[in-house]
Amino acid sequence: MINQQLNKVLERGVDKVYPNREALERALKNPSKLTFYLGIDPTAPFLHLGHIIPVRKLEQLRQLGCKVILLIGGATATIGDPTDKTAVRKALTVKEVKENSKNYLKLLEPVLGLKSKKNPVKVRDNNEWWSKMKFHDYKRLEQRVTTQRLMERDMFQERIKAGAPIYLHELGYPLMQAYDSVAMKVDGEVGATDQTFNMLMGRDLVKSMQGRDKFVITVKLLTDPTGRKMGKTSGNAAPLDTNPADMYGAVMSWPDEVVLVAFELLTDVTISDVKTWQKKLGPRDFKAKLAFTITEIFHKKIGAEKAEAEFNKIFRSHGTPGDIKKIKLSGKHSAVELMVKAGLAASKSEARRIIEQGGLAIDDSIVNDSNEVIEIKKGAILRRGKRQFVQIE
Numbered sequence: 601m602i603n604q605q606l607n608k609v610l611e612r613g614v615d616k617v618y619p620n621r622e623a624l625e626r627a628l629k630n631p632s633k634l635t636f637y638l639g640i641d642p643t644a645p646f647l648h649l650g651h652i653i654p655v656r657k658l659e660q661l662r663q664l665g666c667k668v669i670l671l672i673g674g675a676t677a678t679i680g681d682p683t684d685k686t687a688v689r690k691a692l693t694v695k696e697v698k699e700n701s702k703n704y705l706k707l708l709e710p711v712l713g714l715k716s717k718k719n720p721v722k723v724r725d726n727n728e729w730w731s732k733m734k735f736h737d738y739k740r741l742e743q744r745v746t747t748q749r750l751m752e753r754d755m756f757q758e759r760i761k762a763g764a765p766i767y768l769h770e771l772g773y774p775l776m777q778a779y780d781s782v783a784m785k786v787d788g789e790v791g792a793t794d795q796t797f798n799m800l801m802g803r804d805l806v807k808s809m810q811g812r813d814k815f816v817i818t819v820k821l822l823t824d825p826t827g828r829k830m831g832k833t834s835g836n837a838a839p840l841d842t843n844p845a846d847m848y849g850a851v852m853s854w855p856d857e858v859v860l861v862a863f864e865l866l867t868d869v870t871i872s873d874v875k876t877w878q879k880k881l882g883p884r885d886f887k888a889k890l891a892f893t894i895t896e897i898f899h900k901k902i903g904a905e906k907a908e909a910e911f912n913k914i915f916r917s918h919g920t921p922g923d924i925k926k927i928k929l930s931g932k933h934s935a936v937e938l939m940v941k942a943g944l945a946a947s948k949s950e951a952r953r954i955i956e957q958g959g960l961a962i963d964d965s966i967v968n969d970s971n972e973v974i975e976i977k978k979g980a981i982l983r984r985g986k987r988q989f990v991q992i993e
Contacts, residue, residue: 609660613653613865615793618803618816627787627815631665636788636815639726639780641673642700643680643692647707648837649851649894650822650830653865657790657819659712662719669722669784670712672701675730676776679769701725707840710898729783730776744808745775745801753797778802781814788815794829822865825857844899848907849987851891856883859890867893914987924981924989935960935972944984959985 606628610621617624627634638658640651655670662668677697692700705714705723714721750756750771759766774797781789781802789799799816806814822830831837838850854862863874867890877889888908896904927942936951939960945951954960955970961983962974982990 605660605664609657609664612660613657613819615818615820616796616816617818618800619813623813624788624815624817628664628666631661632667634661634787635667635669635784636661636790636817637669637671637781637784637786638790639671639673639676639777640704641677641680642697642704643677645700645703647704647840648831649840649866650837652708652711652840653822654790654792654819655708655712656866657817658721661790662713662716662721665719667719667722669724669786670708670714671780671784672704672723672725673777674698674701674725674727676726676773676780679773679776703841724784726776726780726783729779741775741779742772744805745778747771749801750774774798774801775805778805781806782809785810786814788817790817790819792821793818794821820861820865822858822862825855830854830858838894840898844895844903844907845910846987847898848891848895848904848911851894852887852911854887856887859883859887862890863893866890867897869893924991926991926993928993929976932973932975934970935967935974936970938974938976938982939984942982942990944982944988944990954984 606625609628610617610625636658638654658668658670674694674697677700678692678694680692708714712721713719714723753774756766756771758764777798778801782805789802791799796816796818799818803814803816806812824830838847840847842850851862860874860878863869864871878886881889888911891911892904892908895907899907925943929938929941933941935955936945936948939945939951939954940948944960945954951960952970955967958966958968960967963980967974976992978992980992982992
């Protein structure tokens with residue numbers, strides 16, 4: 601059992617290990633002596649499925665017997681990590697950071713042993729040390745890092761090529777994250793591949809200031825077939841705070857090509873079982889297995905079963921949701937006005953775009969003309985895309 605858990609830590613979803621896998625494997629033979637951490641900046645009020653990939657790796661280390669820390673970036677969140685950003689992040693208030701942090705802990709409970717009686721996750725906030733850091737101490741810290749080293753970061757290079765600004769506080773972010781490892785005296789850090797630069801800087805700083813090594817485990821990102829990270833920016837995020845039906849439906853909307861790797865990164869199903877399903881099932885049913893498995897993690901089996909039944913009712917039997925939203929509306933309205941008043945579009949311009957793309961249907965009849973005047977009938981069902989329904993009372 602221990603060997604299985606060790607192999608899961610070393611292999612499942614792992615991209616690279618620093619300094620190398622062999623050294624980490626030797627160290628993990630005595631897991632209780634090691635402390636690993638994962639840092640999360642609470643920069644938004646929600647998390648999506650892509651965020652849980654490194655969280656799952658932290659949980660695997662905890663189950664192996666390592667001490668683990670979930671570090672909330674209370675200080676770094678007010679600055680903003682420039683990773684994957686072509687423009688400067690909007691600064692957050694202390695209140696926003698606290699509210700987001702509280703929500704994160706609630707959302708991560710199903711996948712992280714925050715309330716485990718045995719070896720629970722320790723939650724810390726880097727405000728603990730950054731709020732006490734004096735200016736002259738920080739300047740001495742800066743003496744350990746060159747500007748050339750900071751400018752090696754790919755995101756900064758992209759901004760230079762594009763003629764976009766790089767602000768001084770953004771240059772300081774990797775150093776802040778690096779110092780977190782020093783402050784907590786950890787043995788290792790877990791993070792996604794897009795955090796490699798920051799984590800390796802932490803490894804360098806630990807060597808420089810404490811004369812010891814630090815392990816870094818990078819985990820794969822969930823990407824679409826073009827290699828683009830799946831998330832809020834790309835429009836295919838699956839939020840953790842959504843209801844079972846929407847979570848199930850969001851996964852079912854993913855490209856077939858991502859299903860196999862999504863099983864590896866987001867579930868505990870054995871790879872051999874996954875490959876057996878892939879051979880026996882068609883693409884749609886294979887994806888449905890993934891959707892059910894993920895939904896069950898966050899909403900238990902009963903939630904996943906209801907979500908699956910609802911999805912099949914809509915998309916296989918061409919029915920409508922049992923909890924369809926109902927609104928009172930009468931008279932004649934243009935198709936654009938109807939979408940806005942029904943809450944299916946935030947603005948007339950958005951409604952027009954949706955209609956032009958064939959995204960509005962009334963009683964299963966597609967509306968092609970955004971200027972078409974429609975007479976409202978009681979009981980009519982409006983549908984935007986595949987999953988948004990409204991019924992007229």
